[in-house]
Amino acid sequence: MRRAGATLIGVVIGLLAVVLPAFGQSIEEIADEVESRRYFIAQGAPISINEMEALVTSHPDFHFVALTETPGTGTDGLAAELLDRIGTGTVVVLSPDELGVVSSQYDDATLGQALEVVLADEDPYAVEFDQFAAALTGADSPATASGGFPWLAVFAIGIVGLVGFTVWRGGRRQKEAQASRLEEARTEIRHQMDVIADQIVKLADDPRTERSPEALTHYRAASETFAEAESRLVAAATLDALEDLSDDLDRARWELEATTALMEGRDPPPVPVDDKPEHCFFDPTHGAGVEAAELKTSTGTRTVMVCRQDAEMLRRGEAPLPREIPMGPQRVPAPQAPRSAGGSGLDWLDVFSVIVGGMGQGVGYNWPRQSRRSSGGLGIPFPGRTSGSRPGRASMRRSGSGSRPRGRARRTR
DSSP states (O other), X not given: OOOOOOOOOOOOTTOOOOOOOGGGSOHHHHHHHHHHHSEEEOTTOSOOHHHHHHHHXXXXXXXXXXXXXXXXXXXXXXXXXXXXXXXXXXXXXXXXXXXXXXXXXXXXXHHHHHHHHHHTOOOOHHHHHHHHHHHHHOOOOTTTSTTSOOHHHXXXXXXXXXXXXXXXXXXXXXXXXXXXXXXHHHHHHHHHHHXXXXXXXXXXXXXXXGGOHHHHHHHHHHHHHHHHHHHHHHHOOSHHHHHHHHHHHHHHHHHHHHHHHHHTTOOOOOOXXXXXXXXXXXXXXXXXXXXXXXXXXXTEEEEEEEOHHHHHHHHTXXXXXXXXXXXXXXXXXXXXXXXXXXXOXXXXXXXXXXXXXXXXXXXXXXXXXXXXXXXXXXXXXOOOOOOOOOOOOOOOOBOOGGGSGGGOOOBOO
């Protein structure tokens, strides 16, 4: 009788480590089950009875033992004891740490070649048992044998299904996040439109509006632009659509400011450059920007427009408070918020000073910029992320079988 053993290193992927030992039962009790059923499953071992039944059906000369811990004599030692009681055949013992095999049919070299196949991968118990037995006998595995259950195919399909589910879940979350950002921006635009609506109503009740034909023209233009924006807000399904809508609101603000100025006997605000008016730099709900302000930053200067109220505050050396626009878990100053949410889109702005005509010294601001990731045009701030290290994986090692009696070797996972 020839006996051979082999041991591999690997980790059984995707299976829970269990703590109930197989050796609460005696060797006689284990041997009785192996003799009668050709397999033994320790309580808690990650393999089902159905899987074992399929294995012994496909490999009739094999006996399989699935353990939850490695015996003191090693898996090959237990296999040898079981084969002594059974008499003939091949006993394969698998634990979370080792795979041992002893056979009366195959020599050491043949067993070693079969082990090389199992060494290539780290698989669940059922797959590893099957791969070793199929490699040793050269027979078809349950995945391809006629009448056998296709465990390998099921395993592969499961992996594909898991990947598909992950992709689907990621896509769903992305869609949910996009919908949330869209609704968030829509809510802010709606608030800004409510402020404009109040101004339109107040001017409609003011008799001075109709006394100036020019003021009336601007008022009607503002009303028409706002009415169109109302219907477009309901239909807006993208952030780009909301950005276009924000541009229209700035046009309505400029028309209303021109109306008010003419009613009060003042000069209307300057005609917008490139036909694109600007709202107040600090707060869009303040209305149109009517005075030019110079932003001084570390990278240069930029001209923006501010409302009359904020311009006066700056001249007094006071710092107007910006409107804060909700964006995810953060509230962002309106100048930094994107156009789709009614802001100015200056997300690069952080430390700067602002000056208007008549000021001797600028008023300084410091708006910390947090790290951002692409968020469909919203530029939502997200905390910086550091990547953690991943646990290492043990390399495979086989004990030298020539130095051990009866050619036993041992795998350590």
